[in-house]
Amino acid sequence: MKRRLGFALLSTILVLALLVGCGGKETSTTNNEGSSEALTGGELKDGLYLIKNPVSNHGNYGMAKMEVKDGEIISFKYAEILANSGEEKNENNYNYPDGLAVIANLNEQFNEKKNLDEMDFDAVSGATHTKESFKDIVNRLLAQAEKGETYTPVYKDGVYTAKADEDSHGWLGEVMVVVRDGQIVGLDYFETAVEDMESNKVVFDEDNKPVTGSDGKPKTEPVEVKAGERKSADNYAYLDALDVVKAVQRKIIDNNGTENLDVDSITGATSTRTTMIELVEKALESAK
Numbered sequence: 001m002k003r004r005l006g007f008a009l010l011s012t013i014l015v016l017a018l019l020v021g022c023g024g025k026e027t028s029t030t031n032n033e034g035s036s037e038a039l040t041g042g043e044l045k046d047g048l049y050l051i052k053n054p055v056s057n058h059g060n061y062g063m064a065k066m067e068v069k070d071g072e073i074i075s076f077k078y079a080e081i082l083a084n085s086g087e088e089k090n091e092n093n094y095n096y097p098d099g100l101a102v103i104a105n106l107n108e109q110f111n112e113k114k115n116l117d118e119m120d121f122d123a124v125s126g127a128t129h130t131k132e133s134f135k136d137i138v139n140r141l142l143a144q145a146e147k148g149e150t151y152t153p154v155y156k157d158g159v160y161t162a163k164a165d166e167d168s169h170g171w172l173g174e175v176m177v178v179v180r181d182g183q184i185v186g187l188d189y190f191e192t193a194v195e196d197m198e199s200n201k202v203v204f205d206e207d208n209k210p211v212t213g214s215d216g217k218p219k220t221e222p223v224e225v226k227a228g229e230r231k232s233a234d235n236y237a238y239l240d241a242l243d244v245v246k247a248v249q250r251k252i253i254d255n256n257g258t259e260n261l262d263v264d265s266i267t268g269a270t271s272t273r274t275t276m277i278e279l280v281e282k283a284l285e286s287a288k
Contacts (some may be wrong), residue, residue: 042146043146044068044072044142044146045071045146045147045148045150046070047067047148047151048067049065049068049144049149049150050063050064050065050066050181050182050183051137051140051144052254053133053137054250054254055083055250055253059083059084060080060081060082061080061083061253062079062080062081062130062133062137063081063137063181063183064078064138064141065151066145072114076107076110076111076114077107078137079103080099080103081185081186082186083250083253084186084187085178085188086178086180086186087186089103098125098126098127101126102124102126102127102131103134105123105124106131106134109123110138116139121135153181154183154256154257155179155257155287155288156179156182156288157181158179158287159176159178159179160178160286160287161174161283162280163279164275168191170193170194170197171192171193171231172191172192172193173190173191174189174190174191174279175188175190175276175279175280175283177287183256184252184253186253187252187280189245189248189249189276190230192228192229192231193225193226193227193229195227196224196225197224197225198223198224198225199222199223199235199236200221200222200223200236200237201220201221201223201233201235202218202233202239203218203219203220218237218239238269240268243268245276247266248263248266248276248277251263252277252280257280258277258280261277263277
């Protein structure tokens with residue numbers, strides 16, 4: 001009887017030991033799989049992806065496009081674009097060869113490796129801001145691709161123009177909008193003199209700062225304007241209007257259009273702001 005009880009007790013202990021051992025293996029395997037998924041990242045979903053950074057105070061910005069097919073990146077391009085013309089930076093419009101070399105090298109490396117961790121960001125020196133912008137945009141593109149948040153072009157590619165019906169105080173407004181990959185990449189609003197006329201310009205000191213008179217206002221001096229000349233600080237004294245043009249330009253490019261455009265933060269030169277927005281809308285009518 002005692003022998004039977006001993007065997008029963010031993011059997012129970014062995015069964016419990018086996019159960020505990022199996023339970024421990026299952027927990028370990030689950031943890032390892034979870035860690036592996038976190039390290040490798042999610043699967044990329046097929047489609048086209050695009051990210052455009054806001055226009056900087058220097059009048060340029062980064063934009064990248066990536067295409068995924070069968071879960072693999074089949075094309076990728078990062079570019080830095082000039083807001084006025086919509087042109088990508090190149091040796092003819094950008095006087096910083098090191099920056100151009102960095103952009104070319106980063107594109108080449110990522111198209112080959114398709115993995116930021118395997119890239120050598122010190123392969124070409126300089127352009128630290130470009131390298132940081134590149135990393136940020138690529139990470140955001142990959143996040144979009146994991147979620148399947150594909151990009152659909154908004155406009156037809158092309159160059160679109162519009163001109164005001166009449167001048168304002170001798171200046172006629174015009175706009176050129178450049179669309180590429182369905183995005184507004186360049187916007188140039190300008191006003192030209194409709195005839196020869198007299199105007200004024202602000203006087204600047206050696207540091208390129210306005211000279212202030214005894215009344216606290218910037219000093220001005222007369223200037224002759226020829227028909228066809230663009231309005232600028234060289235022939236126009238109301239500098240706020242020129243600043244408004246730059247501010248609205250950035251807003252429209254960042255917003256990719258005028259729909260739901262928030263311009264409440266832009267003060268002054270209301271007429272210029274209104275004309276600019278109306279002309280952009282007119283120019284884009286044939287781009288939709």
